[in-house]
Amino acid sequence: MVEPKFFETIAPAYDFLTRLFMGGTYESMRKRMLNEDTSQMDILDLCCGTGYISNSINARRIVGLDQSEAMLARNARVKRGNKELIKGNAYQINFKEGEFDRIYNSSASHEFKLFSRLLQKSFHALKPGGKIIIFDIYQPKNTLLRLFMNTFVKYVVERGIMFVHTKEEWARMVTEAGFEIEELEPVRGLYIFVKARKPEQAGLPAAA
Ligand SMILES: C[S@@+](CC[C@H](N)C(=O)[O-])C[C@H]1O[C@@H](n2cnc3c(N)ncnc32)[C@H](O)[C@@H]1O
Numbered sequence: 001m002v003e004p005k006f007f008e009t010i011a012p013a014y015d016f017l018t019r020l021f022m023g024g025t026y027e028s029m030r031k032r033m034l035n036e037d038t039s040q041m042d043i044l045d046l047c048c049g050t051g052y053i054s055n056s057i058n059a060r061r062i063v064g065l066d067q068s069e070a071m072l073a074r075n076a077r078v079k080r081g082n083k084e085l086i087k088g089n090a091y092q093i094n095f096k097e098g099e100f101d102r103i104y105n106s107s108a109s110h111e112f113k114l115f116s117r118l119l120q121k122s123f124h125a126l127k128p129g130g131k132i133i134i135f136d137i138y139q140p141k142n143t144l145l146r147l148f149m150n151t152f153v154k155y156v157v158e159r160g161i162m163f164v165h166t167k168e169e170w171a172r173m174v175t176e177a178g179f180e181i182e183e184l185e186p187v188r189g190l191y192i193f194v195k196a197r198k199p200e201q202a203g204l205p206a207a208a
Pocket of ligand 1: 007018046047048049051052053065066067068071073088089090091105106107108190
């Protein structure tokens with residue numbers, strides 16, 4: 001995790017640096033996150049940044065939430081009639097129950113000490129049958145990659161604080177929030193891809 005003001009400074013170079021750091025993973029993961037027809041869906045890009053998802057996705061309604069004014073300003077350079085950008089803290093914002101068909105959280109989970117809270121909020125904000133799609137760095141199993149993650153990535157890229165989880169921890173967090181896991185897969189040793197679904201019956205009263 002970096003100080004919020006870090007993003008205020010880095011925003012102009014963010015896209016360039018991320019592409020450089022992630023190499024081919026940058027485009028391939030976006031393709032994987034957006035590999036379905038979402039044109040008639042309402043979507044939330046949670047921690048949207050400069051618009052990695054919100055400026056690429058085809059959707060009926062696009063809501064981008066981020067706490068960084070500078071990242072949002074970069075995002076807003078791409079004009080889209082159905083896009084709404086909200087400045088706010090993801091821990092504090094409350095969306096209506098069942099407001100979205102899809103929630104995307106890309107490269108941001110490691111910023112949150114209590115990411116399970118965001119999972120709970122996302123569960124609430126999704127329609128029954130809706131899905132959350134997450135992509136980020138994770139805690140690798142491989143010893144060398146683990147060393148790389150917990151030294152270079154942690155201290156050079158993330159300035160000393162980051163919250164990354166093993167595949168098993170991801171499975172537990174997502175399940176505990178009430179989701180059914182559809183995909184949970186490490187990618188290229190350093191990243192994790194998660195697609196999880198809010199069960200259809202989750203929207204019904206307990207007695208039904
Ligand atoms: C590494 S960037 C990822 C941006 C974008 N999702 C992407 O894939 O390029 C992380 C983003 O999370 C945002 N962020 C961090 N903590 C946040 C919080 N508590 N509430 C809202 N946004 C937050 C930062 O401002 C930043 O734009």
